[in-house]
Amino acid sequence: DDCEEHGTAFYTHIKYGKSLPKNISSKEYDRMILEEAEDDSKWKISTIVQGKPNRLLVYNAQNFHGKFPNKIEKGIRKVCVVFYVKK
Numbered sequence: 001d002d003c004e005e006h007g008t009a010f011y012t013h014i015k016y017g018k019s020l021p022k023n024i025s026s027k028e029y030d031r032m033i034l035e036e037a038e039d040d041s042k043w044k045i046s047t048i049v050q051g052k053p054n055r056l057l058v059y060n061a062q063n064f065h066g067k068f069p070n071k072i073e074k075g076i077r078k079v080c081v082v083f084y085v086k087k
Helices: 026-036
Strands: 007-013 043-050 065-068
Antiparallel strands (some): 007 043
8 A cells, every 4th residue: 555655753962852843933933944854964863653545653853753754745645734722
């Protein structure tokens, strides 16, 4: 099944670890995204969750994550993003 070859990867950043620090400045965040997002030497895959039909994956958006594999294939990946706030 094509879904099982795709999914969501969670990454560990060489400096920040597994999630974005709460006190990171906008300037540093922008720099990291622009300069390091595609630099494989700055990231290590920690977990890959395979895509499966009708799977719901819930995680903290501060965790470094992205599609896996990190390439675009037409028609393979469909996502629904929902934000909620815990009160």
